Amino acid sequence: MLYIVGLGLGDERDITLRGLDAVKKCEKVYIEAYTSLLSFGVSTDGLSTLEKLYGKPVILADREIVEEKADNILSEAHGSDVAFLVVGDPFGATTHTDLVVRAKKLGVDVKVVHNASVMNAIGICGLQLYRYGETVSIPFFTETWRPDSFYEKIQRNRKLGLHTLCLLDIRVKEPSLESLCRGRKQYEPPRYMTINTAIEQLLEIEEKHGESAYSEDTECVGFARLGSEDQMIVAGTMRQLLTVDFGKPLHCLVIVGDTHPVEDEMLEFYKIQRVKLGTE
Secondary structure, X not given: OEEEEEOEOOOHHHOOHHHHHHHHOOOEEEEEOOOOOOOOOOOHHHHHHHHHHHOOOOEEEOHHHHHHOXXXXXXXXXXXXXXXXXXEOOOOOOOOHHHHHHHHHOOOOEEEEOOOOHHHHHHHHOOOHHHEOOOEEEOOOOOOOOOOHHHHHHHHHHHOOOEEEEEEOEEXXXXXXXXXXXXXXXXXXXXXXXXXXXXXXXXXXXXXXXXXXXXXXXXXXXXXXXXXXXXXXXXXXXXXXXXOOOOOOOEEEEEOOXXXXXXXXXXXXXXXXXXXXXXX
16 A cells, blocks of 8 residues: 655644554655655754654655656555655645556555645635636746746736745755766755745746736735744735745745735735734
């Protein structure tokens, strides 16, 4: 049996009781570590925190393991119980449908244990979840690669008056281009996009297209470490949010669409002026 278990957003205590029961009866436990992370990251200390709670070793599953060696995990799940842990919800911001499809094709039974995801936790700012349009991802730009497919999606959402959740890039155990050219993988240090970088890139693409999908004066909400004890939520214009230090990762950004008076009332508590005055 393959158990795909959502861990929630904060720390090791956010796993559900059903998820914890599943993990404790599994012979092997993997944690997916390239699409998100818990508040303590994926350091040795972080893993040991999970291992103490579960009472067994936790194997770090990076992108290579999941995408290139998933059959090994599924082979183990053929004859024993294996847990695959996912930060957030298994089918939230980053889905793991490919793993489920491959498991079912190999005749491996799959059970999913759900949990909180960024997709619903953003509701804390007061913007109603059913008033969101298509979610977009903002990748890190490079000198030679500056994709902007998100621009059209944001533009479409805003024409419909809908909010847009922007998921920000995470680069963990990514091989450098130079090492790939040499045929010997060397990995770049982990990078987590900040809200500030995301806004700079968004404004660069607006300047390129010039179609007024949004501007420096567009209202947004920035979230840092959502679901953690020290989460940070600040509402303001893009220009205002550029001045905020949101601290440690993970960050995400919402571009606000048309708002209902109830949404405005809740957003007021997170306005940048109130946050800076310490009155949130």
